[in-house]
Amino acid sequence: MNLFRRDREPSRRPVEDVDLDSLLALVAESLGYSYDFALDGSSVTLSGESDLVVRLTGLRREAGRRAREDWPMLVSEHLAHAVATAGDRLDVCDLEQARPLLRTRVESVDDVPDLTRVVGRHLSADLVELLTVGSRAVRPEEAGCWPVAAVRALDLAVANVRREDRLWVEAIELSGTPVTRLTGMTPSAATHLRWLGDHLRVPSDGVLVVLPDPYTLLVHPVDGIGVVRAIERLRVHAERTDGLSSQVYWWHGGRLTLIKADIVTRRGQTRLVVAPPPEFAKVLARLAV
Template sequence: MSFFKRDGARREPVRRSVEDVDLDSLLALVAESRGYTCAFARDGATVTLTGDMTLVVRLRGLRREAGRRAREDWPVLVSEHLAHAVATAGEQVDVCDLEQAGPLLRTRVEPVDELADLTRVVGRHLSADLVELLTVGSRPIRPEEAGCWPVPTAHALDLAVANVRRDERLFVEGIELSGTPVSRLTARTPSAATHLRWLGDYLQVPADGVLAVLPDPYTLLVHPVDGIGVVRAIERLRVHALCTDGLSQQVYWWHESRLTLIKADIVVQRGQTRLVVAPPPEFAQVLARLAV
């Protein structure tokens, strides 16, 4: 079959992959089950849903995400994508448009165990048990939204980090935990952990780094790793983290731009409380050197 423009010039047919055709069929099926009729753009980049409202849904990011997943995951993926598009139709910002969304991107740290599915969010590990999420407003970015952007997600995360740094400067104060001095850094937004990257702008950071706890998304507590007194500081910070029951109950080592978990347990035996520390190998070497 030949396709022609109105001026008579020949128009080449758009070649669609089997995967794109199958995804379109699934999109149409799900949309119809929700009471919408579908009209796909010729290039497959968008679909217009018409029902109780008219809504243009971008598909480029969805197609990328579908390409990374098994076909049996597609029905849930498509259903969630359309449901999310309808639910956010009233938002003034088109998150799929990086030019609009870019200035609003931020980060938020969450425990890995509290995320139902890491494949449904965009982020990177801050440590083995913490993930730094990419957000817009108060909600996490979905992979299908980030997939619409002309830049890798790592670049978008760096943009969000830069936005966090530009937003505010943390408030710093010295406090004591059962006689052990620590520094408390407080943010107005739930991105305090992101500021670890610029800790040297707030405090004198020794070559061996600092201990850190994250009692809540707005707060950091840190203690310098500059002497054998760091062992007592681990105990004090661990007890404090346990009492707050917030973002994380663990103690971490921030060193060379990396956050590493220091496994430390409070053990009660025969009425006595003691700290059992199983430090990572690199930190164990630091402790051995400080003990000399």
């Protein structure tokens, strides 16, 4: 099907949109579809055995943020995803449909192949909180269809987690050091740090945290010099579980900060070398007095 029909008025749309349409047309044809663009460019109808309307608003926004050399990949992924999910009842581009299903999932930055292809925000330098719908991450071009910014969508997901997800709380010991384990049914456990005080007493200096997996938190209060032993116990436990992160974090003031602790083996002896961030080092110095 000809992309530019003679019976229509000459396009007054930005050249970038026209160029993106040309890519969309090429990819649609390669997938075996004919196509028909809406006059305002907000969607394209793919025609094959049946018709499939693909929204383009979010794709255009995402393309505007990316270099042109990224456009072929964006377009290919967008149309391939639309075709693959054509039978789904849920239209993620419709916020009213997607909103009740929005959740969060925490992953290691190293485990996310391309951070530009997901919607999320950093909890720390090495952990990211992803926006999900159902069991999968939301794509930027899907969130780009919504009438709210991505940060607002993440806040909606966090509100859903707080309202609908629950944590089980139990006291355990790690080699004699008492810690609290909080376990959930969804991979959003770290999201619950925001209202940790609803589950246990949180001292003014915060708590130590490890995340052995996305469903679990282990925490220890920062309320005495015993916190030094707790760092060691938590770090060794996190290393053995080989899960979401092997590190220990400090949750304080609404922020998750890495307490870098390396397990070093030298001459047959193993020891923990801790390099606390400056703020936490001040807390340790005060507690040691």
